[in-house]
Amino acid sequence: MRRGPSSSWGWRPLRALFPLLGLLSLSACQGKPSETLPPVTEPEPPTPAPTPVEGTFTNPMKISIPGGSLVENCPDPTIIQGQGRDTAWYLLCTADPLNDEDRDVSREYKQRLIPILKSEDLVEWNYIGDALSTRPSWAKADSDIWAPEIAYFNDKYHLYFTVVETKAGGSAIGVATSDSPAGPWVIAERPAVEPHEAPCCGNSKRWTYDPEVLITANGDKYIYYGSYYGGVSVRALSEDGLTSDPYTQVEVTVANRYEAPSIVQHDGYYYLLVSSANCCNGPLTGYGVFAGRSKSPYGPFVDREGVRLTLNRVGGTPVLGANGNRWVGTGHNSVFTDPGGQDWIVYHAIDRSEPYLAPAPNGELPPKRQALMDALDWVEGWPVVRGGQGPSDSPQPAPAARANEKSRYLPTYVEHDAPGALLESDEFEGTSLGSPWSWTRESKAVHGVGEGVLRFDTQAADLHENDNSASILWRPAPVGNFLVETKMSLNLPPVSCCHNYVQAGLLVHTDDDNYVRLTHVSSWETRQIAFSKEQGPVVPAGHPRFGETFGGPADETVWLRIARRVQGAEELYTAYSSRDGATWSRTATWTHSLGASARLGLVSMGGAGFTATFDYVRVHELRP
Structure with a gap:
């Protein structure tokens, strides 16, 4: 602020007192260490707020060529x-x-x-x-x-x-x-x-x-x-x-x-x-x-x-x-x-x-x-x-x-699919399978019910493209949205190679050539949670019939879930796995058109010599 004449004159009497004030200050501070006043610093200018980016992008990234x-x-x-x-x-x-x-x-x-x-x-x-x-x-x-x-x-x-x-x-x-x-x-x-x-x-x-x-x-x-x-x-x-x-x-x-x-x-x-x-x-x-x-x-x-x-x-x-x-x-x-x-x-x-x-x-x-x-x-x-x-x-x-x-991006956090009301279940509490279970290619030597589990021995058989030799235990699936879950143990050794393709788990299918499958599988050095899809038998020339993605960690005992959500003309099948029944890993989502005649199935295949035991199969409404 610029001073006027009056303020300038008002300082003159004070200036005359400065030497005396200095002497009084020294006298008052005798025997005490001198103190240095901190330097006066100008405040930092405020950092400007970041400018929000107004644009958008859409995948795939737009990349032009001259x-x-x-x-x-x-x-x-x-x-x-x-x-x-x-x-x-x-x-x-x-x-x-x-x-x-x-x-x-x-x-x-x-x-x-x-x-x-x-x-x-x-x-x-x-x-x-x-x-x-x-x-x-x-x-x-x-x-x-x-x-x-x-x-x-x-x-x-x-x-x-x-x-x-x-x-x-x-x-x-x-x-x-x-x-x-x-x-x-x-x-x-x-x-x-x-x-x-x-x-x-x-x-x-x-x-x-x-x-x-x-x-x-x-x-x-x-x-x-x-x-x-x-x-x-x-x-x-x-x-x-x-x-x-x-x-x-x-x-x-x-x-x-x-x-x-x-x-x-x-x-x-x-x-x-x-x-x-x-x-x-x-x-x-x-x-x-x-x-x-x-x-x-x-x-x-x-x-x-x-x-x-x-x-x-x-x-x-x-x-x-x-x-x-x-x-x-x-x-x-x-x-x-x-x-x-x-x-x-x-x-x-x-x-x-x-x-x-x-x-x-x-x-x-x-x-x-x-x-x-x-x-x-x-x-x-x-x-x-x-x-x-x-x-x-x-x-x-x-x-x-x-x-x-x-960026103007703000995250929207997504919850996992979760089970709603129980629609049907089998806890395998008897000594035999009852309605509505049925078999495709039943082999009585590889299964049995007792002590609260279904035993299903692995078979030297498969369910992959033109090799459709494995047994399937199945029951009708509900119409519309649902979530199917099982708890399963598979006695594969934790460390060995290779037992390739030995696996057991859940299946949603209409026939041998159209399904999604969630299994615990042995592949070379690994034991993995695999989520597979097959379609066909007729597909466009050069296109695959079978694809596979993987999930979270496996263990001898795993919990497996498949959630179906109907979306327009397609069905979205999302897989989850867990090692304790409480902490779930989301695998991925396959789309398929299995329709109203879809079945829920269990498989145990890929090579003989091991046993899968299923504690239950439960079918729930899919929580909105």
């Missing part, structure tokens, strides 16, 4: 924001054709060597070229290049990628460096992870696929990699990021369950997100994402129930899976946090109504894996997509792409 077409195939996406003055976002994909027309003069599909996509707002994307112009010198000339991973450190961008076939034999992880995500990229002369044996088997070549780099808060670097044959491992990465130390290698998942590792640091934990099941099975692709967490980059990684991802009865908390809309095969993800603090997951998925690119000249149907993005939320310390809603197919609030922005 000339007007779109990128409709972007498997295994990885994402990064530029550093320094470059505030754009970059998405890189596996070396695949971009769309139906991405072909050479002979009409063969082009294999783009890691397409680069760029965006300023995380909504509108553009294809700007390929990262690599050639393969590494140590790669076979026609090797596939898969699963890029991009990281920034030491003032350089580092691009890691899978070389499927090396001149030395086996697969390896390559690395290239650049000053920009847009390139040019310089390929290192040796692999970051060399071809090597699977942990199980000497003189083998493991699947050295799917790199992921972790940089900790203190600057330590690690590289995760691996796939079904050999599992997922982690190694220490060199300071320059160009090599890894094989003597530090630790296996962080059991073999034959997981691939495509992604690491997220959250609230003091390292979360390992890994994908499971077949990535590329057209409209019956069961790919999904699971999580375990650890306080150490080397693990052990355990799921929400404390089950390790390295156990044969394998752990894993579901993060992302099919939810009954158009998207199946949701997996191989990358996670980023936007400038407003919201986490997002980018991943590929298959539209079950358009699962393939146009046929190749040899008639093969390449899978069409499109790039998707959704919000990632945290529920009681565990990641879940859109509060449990899963992949989106409607407009969603856009992420924040720039500093001082905030």
Whole structure:
């Protein structure tokens, strides 16, 4: 405030008293330590509130190509924001054709060597070229290049990628460096992870696929990699990021369950997100994402129930899976946090109504894996997509792409399907099966009722496409919505290989070729909860009849649920499993049209020598 003459004159008498006041002050403070007044500081200007982002996006991500077409195939996406003055976002994909027309003069599909996509707002994307112009010198000339991973450190961008076939034999992880995500990229002369044996088997070549780099808060670097044959491992990465130390290698998942590792640091934990099941099975692709967490980059990684991802009865908390809309095969993800603090997951998925690119000249149907993005939320310390809603197919609030922005996204949390009123049950309290049970291909040698359980020995038989030899115990299903549940024990050994395809569990079916099936199954080293779908016998040319996805951890005794919800002309079948009857893991949702004549069934099959015991079968109304 500017002073007037009167206020200026009013200070003159006080100024004359200042020396005397100083002497009085010194006299009063004799014998006491002197005190220094704190400096006067100006208050910090208030931080402006983040600006809400007004836009929306709809899956699949909109990615334009110069000339007007779109990128409709972007498997295994990885994402990064530029550093320094470059505030754009970059998405890189596996070396695949971009769309139906991405072909050479002979009409063969082009294999783009890691397409680069760029965006300023995380909504509108553009294809700007390929990262690599050639393969590494140590790669076979026609090797596939898969699963890029991009990281920034030491003032350089580092691009890691899978070389499927090396001149030395086996697969390896390559690395290239650049000053920009847009390139040019310089390929290192040796692999970051060399071809090597699977942990199980000497003189083998493991699947050295799917790199992921972790940089900790203190600057330590690690590289995760691996796939079904050999599992997922982690190694220490060199300071320059160009090599890894094989003597530090630790296996962080059991073999034959997981691939495509992604690491997220959250609230003091390292979360390992890994994908499971077949990535590329057209409209019956069961790919999904699971999580375990650890306080150490080397693990052990355990799921929400404390089950390790390295156990044969394998752990894993579901993060992302099919939810009954158009998207199946949701997996191989990358996670980023936007400038407003919201986490997002980018991943590929298959539209079950358009699962393939146009046929190749040899008639093969390449899978069409499109790039998707959704919000990632945290529920009681565990990641879940859109509060449990899963992949989106409607407009969603856009992420924040720039500093001082905030997404308008707010999570909507979804409850599990739950049983309502009991409609019917069988507690197996007698000595024989009564009405309304019936058998398809009954074999009296493999079943019996007594002591409150149904005993059902596993058979050297199957229920898979053209092999329909297994016995089915069934009863009519209710019309409309319902939830069917059983408690079952299967005496598979907890650790051994392999008893492949031995399984037992629940079935909802109309005949041998049309069903959904939820079982505890042995597969190579693992014991898993598998949720399968078969349709047919007539399907479009080149399309599958059978697909499978996986659920939470298994145990000798498990509780299994299948919920049916009628939605328009389709029926949505959602599976759940539990190890204690109280804590449930949601598996995924298959759509099917089993109709009013559907049956509820039990199976025990895949190989002789084991026994499943069922405590009960209960059918409930499905709680709204």
